[in-house]
Amino acid sequence: MTFKSCHTGIFLRILILVGLLSTGLFCFFKLWYIAGIFSLLLTIISVYELFRFLSKRFEVIDDFFESVKYRDFSRQYLAENKTKDIRLFYEGFNTVNEVVRKINSEKETQYLYLQKILELVDIGIMAYETESGKVLWSNGSFQNTLEFPSFKNISFVSSRNPEVYQLIFDKFYPKPTAIEISVQKETIKVLLSNSIFQIGDKCFKLVVLHNIEDTLNKTESEAWKKLLSVMTHEIMNSIAPISSLANTLKFQVQIHQENPKTNKLDIEDLDAGLSSIEKRSEGLLKFAKTYRSLNKVTSLNLEKVLIKDVFDDLEHLMRAQLKNKHVALEFRLADEALEIEIDTYLMEQVIINLILNAVEACERTEKPEVIVMAVKKPNGKILIAVIDNGSGIPLEIQDQMFVPFFTTKEKGSGIGLSLSRQIMTLHGGKIQIDNLHEKGAKVSLVF
Template sequence: MILSKKRIGVIAEILFLLLVTALIVACFIQQHWWWGIAGLPFWIYAIARIINSTEKTDKIVLEFVEAIKYNDYSKNYNTAQATGDIKKLLIGLNSITDRFKTINKERKAESIYLQTILETVGIGIISFDDNTGAIDWMNESFKKITDIPYFRNIGALEKRNPAFLDLLLTLEPGQSQVFNFRKGLLDEKLLITATFFTTNGKTDKLVSLQNVEETLDETESIAWQKLLNVMTHEIMNSVAPISSLADTLKKQLEPAENGANPHIDPDDLRLGLETIKKRSEGLQRFAITYRNLNKITKPVLKKVLVSEIFDNLQNLMQPTLDQKNIELDVILKDPFLSIQADTSLVEQVLINLMTNAIEAVKSSSHPRIVLSALIDGEKACVKVADNGMGIPASIAEQIFIPFFSTRKNGNGIGLSLCKQIMLLHKGNIQMKSKEGEGTVFLLHF
């Protein structure tokens, strides 16, 4: 509607100019010089009207655009003296300015709100230019946790803590790492995580760090309690009979005046000493096993096809499976699925899981083991499933503890070893089980 009225006004002014021009030209042709000269002011007035109307609108629009360009929302046009289309234009521009003011206030309020949250959380946060190292922002928690005041460039950490600086620069997006941070005379464990984000063509690195000393200490304490309970149980199982048997033999060897039988049966003595020897050797093997559990070599990671690992495992385990009449199903929908892994260590994990599965299905009427692999989210997942009796929920949390075993002849090392190997691969191992239906072990790489 505004454009239509504006167009009509411009057309009217042009027609008026043409009319005045035609009359002046006609007067000069008819040699009515004074009438022609008298018409010139009207002709000038018509041109001035058109120029003024166009320039006024352009000036208002250009002023408005310039103000918006520099985020200046203070301009408010006076509409009291304006008329017609100009007044409507000014009212419209004022409405747009008011809307920008509202949006700007909301953005500032949101920014203050978020910054207040980031300043009050107990997690240290720092953002810096990934190319120049210039600090964009850091919160108070970062300064408090690191005991480092504000600095302008991440490179300033070189003199204070070069190892910390190296980790901040090299930590890949999505990765987390625990770092021992020296603070005065104390070492604190910091969990450090990094991510990248791009704004206005500039790539920034956002690093968060959290003091996890107390959490790790508590977790470590619980783990030690579980381990010591199992180790105490294993040691007492050997020490108690050794102590009892040694006491019995001691009494048999005591002089007759102490009330003991002076007639010693050599066979009983030999049997007792042999039993003590066996239990002592068992304790020695227990100690050696524990020592070896902590000597797993660092994995040599390389890209390997899951199908190759499955083929090697099947060739190794098939004779045992055939002997025990156990059905093995291998499911691999993507024959080119690969993982970054140490082949020998991963095969060791799968052999342990397959051995456990073979033991689990021995009482099943139709024993079956399924070996499969797929992509779960962004990670490769290898599964070993069986249709055995399952693992009771009461002991499910203990199966990865060293030396814990549900089998009489088990040493409780297998699953603990599997977990350590998966941790070395930056992956994890999980177990899902339902009594009477079976168990599934999942390896995420």
């Protein structure tokens, strides 16, 4: 039995009623009084039975709609010992109630889950009705940040701290904005944003409050630690070749003192070494001063120099340091008269970093080789490149190579390439990194 068969039964009853009514009228007009009266009585009885039948079913439907109106889906309709059509109604109502109860249960679970998540985050969140000020929902972080007890209306904040009330609830912050608020006679920095939304005919405002005071203090502390680490790393990169070259020169002087006749002292070589030490020391001092604050490196001490002279100084500096690493370091220059306008001290620091990176990249290569070359391109731009035959640069980290403090080295600072790019930007140039098809990588300084 289905709802369709129930409707069919009602339709048949109506047909019978119409037939009886027609017969009664026909007999009445034919003056068949007895038959007409009898048919009329049957008609009245049938109409009454039909009315009872329909009323009973409408009562059942009306009772269900009343439950829906008051959102009472807990009722269970007993379908046993009922007529087939009533039983079908009850079974249908029970199915609807069960589905609604399941949906409500899932919604409640999702709400509790979301509420638990919002309670665990350390960002204050509050939603309230704009007209009445009634708090719709608020998590513990919001009260903890303001050091307020739980409240049901934002008027509590107005009476407790009018200044905080004005900053948080009166003003509109479409984008996260850093402000300072006074809490318990102390000033804290918070990141504040809010948005307005509407549900039905009611308007609500969502306020997000993030206490960034601790975060800023922690970030500042970490920045100082990284800065000290970076400074140490960069200074060591310059001191190491100076120390190696000084030891080499000292060893030559000692040998000469022990046996002056056999071991002659090369004055030109000694002078070149000492000049390299002097220049690099001056560059290190300038670098230490300018690096105290990278944002202050806004001007350069530019001068026109021969790239050959720059390469000669770098070769003297790096030769002794790379001697024990068995890395072939070669400087190539097609045109010895090639000039460039640079800040020599800062640019030497950049090239030293690139050479040391290249040396590390080919540590596991059978015949490690690093080439430093300079050429003038047909478009007039000057290019200085550091090329190695190492393992190359993984594609997944190429986009992060210039991010400050990003490094794949155990003892790296992650600032070398970032600083090199900044120095190249000040020179009006750029730095590029490419993997070579055969093997290794190429870092180009384009002026």
